[in-house]
Amino acid sequence: MKIECFIDGKRTLLMVNSNKPLNLILMEDVESSQFNARCRDGNCGNCVVLMNDEAVLSCLIPAFRLRDAHITTFEGYKKTRFWHDLERAYEDAKSQPCPLCFPSKTLIFESLLRTIGKPSEGEDNDSSLEDETIIKELSLNRCTCLDARELVEIFNSAANYRRRRRVRRN
Amino acid sequence: MYEGIRSPAIHVPKTMRDLVSAATRFRNAIYWAGGTYIMSRHDYYPTKDSYDIISLREIPDFKRINRTDRYLEVGPMVTLNQLASIGKQIVPDPLTQTLHELGTRIVRKQATIGGALCTPDIRLAISGTLAVLNTEIELKKLDAPHTESRWVPTGKLYDRNGRLLIAKNEVITRVRMGFDHEDFSYFFCSGNPMVIPDETVSLTLVCSYNQSVITNFRFCVTLPYGGFHQFQDIEVLARGTMLPFSAQQILRIAKVLIEAIESTNTTISALQKERVRRIFEMALHQLNTQSLAER
Ligand SMILES: Cc1cc2nc3c(=O)[nH]c(=O)nc-3n(C[C@H](O)[C@H](O)[C@H](O)COP(=O)(O)OP(=O)(O)OC[C@H]3O[C@@H](n4cnc5c(N)ncnc54)[C@H](O)[C@@H]3O)c2cc1C
Secondary structure (H helix, E strand, O other): OEEEEEEOOEEEEEEOOOOOEHHHHHHHHOOOOOOOOOOOOOOOOOOEEEEOOEEEEHHHOEHHHOOOOEEEOHHHHOOOOOHHHHHHHHHHHOOOOOOOOHHHHHHHHHHHHOOOOOOOOOOOOOOOOOHHHHHHHHOOOOOOOOOHHHHHHHHHHHHHHHHHHHHHHO | OOOOOOOOOEEOOOOHHHHHHHHHHOOOOEEEOOOHHHHOOOOOOOOOOOOOEEEOOOOHHHHOEEEOOOEEEEOOOOEHHHHHOOOOOOOOHHHHHHHHHOOOHHHHOOOEHHHHHHOOOOOOHHHHHHHHOOOEEEEEEOEOOEOOEEEEEHHHHEOOOOOEOOOOOEEEEEEEEEOOOOOEEEEEEEOOOOOOOOOOEEEEEEEEEEOOEEEEEEEEEEEOOOEEEOOHHHHHHHOOOEOOOOHHHHHHHHHHHHHHHHOOOOOOOHHHHHHHHHHHHHHHHHHHHHHHHOO
């Protein structure tokens, strides 16, 4: 199947099986360095990417859903200004995810940061997220390198940077 | 690397008519909703027998949410996240609780209500909750010229062992839930059906009472691998009982429940049995507490 989509802003033409999972496409057809181990069933949570600005588990997205989609991998995300909020939050908290889950946890944090203060179809669209929600959402990634307190601290710190950024922009 | 692996044809019907036509022509095709369950099977890709795919996402009726005075009706492609965000005033309490327990937002944004009800070999808590809430499901046969629809209670979608009873050429086209108010509702899921299915159990229970006498009592226990348990005789036993339950009554009803589950030849682990008993007892204790607090 021929599919055209955008990967990290670059128009990409893929020739892949229609049901091939996105994580495999990124690993084998695009050779993204975020993907070097194959997860299979959505249970490790190590393959998160942004698809049309929403976080998704790439192992659950088949090729046929990629037509005209905008995929942002962690490499692409690192080139955006949003990354700096999390980078600084990791520094403030003096803790960060381990190398294995770093990209996925960062992108889950990012997807949560995008919900704050924004009315969306999600349940939590208030100006701050409850600690329980932050911990639950991050549990999608099963790596236990950070404890609950660290996750909440990192998120809150990044959320402060994000709010300031929004205020400056307005 | 994947020589000999066939690339499935993807059919994307945009109307009900197109869907019937695709389903009639491609009888072995699989219906694709959010794809979270299909793709999370270990042997999903690569596999030699990739069936064609009929995607349900472009049929506008399937994404519709419709509210009348009497009920809420949703299409099968409404995502679990959309359902969770409709609002507590509209979505019955136990369903809201079930939806919030179900995975994380990233999964709920992709998974649909139709897909959650039709997972073929695993029974999820949402089926039990919708059954307890007397939700009705519209099923449509997609076998031209036989395309009749029928409404069935959620409980009739499965047998005792949780096996899906809908025919291969049938799809869910609507889910309808009433606004019946119950005085007490309870949902609890212990474990995670996708990670530790043989340890997970969930219970949904609703109850209404009038001057401390139980007038309505419904519950469902779901076990991911083989269990969808509603026992009318236990429900009848509870009706007419005066609240609060005594400690002996609670132990007795819980014991009857475990015996009833055992008598169905369900595969249930010792841990699950213990969990069912304790969760059921916990629900009855909470019911006691609530009814006493209201006196
Ligand atoms: C990472 C992860 C975590 C999860 N955590 C939980 C959890 O904590 N609790 C829980 O309960 N569940 C959990 N789940 C399971 C999840 O709820 C199901 O995967 C999801 O509900 C399936 O919905 P879907 O739309 O993706 O269905 P699909 O995967 O698209 O389809 C599932 C099945 O239903 C059939 N189907 C779909 N729509 C219809 C229709 N309209 N009519 C007839 N057949 C249809 C399909 O052919 C397929 O056989 C989790 C899943 C993942 C991947």
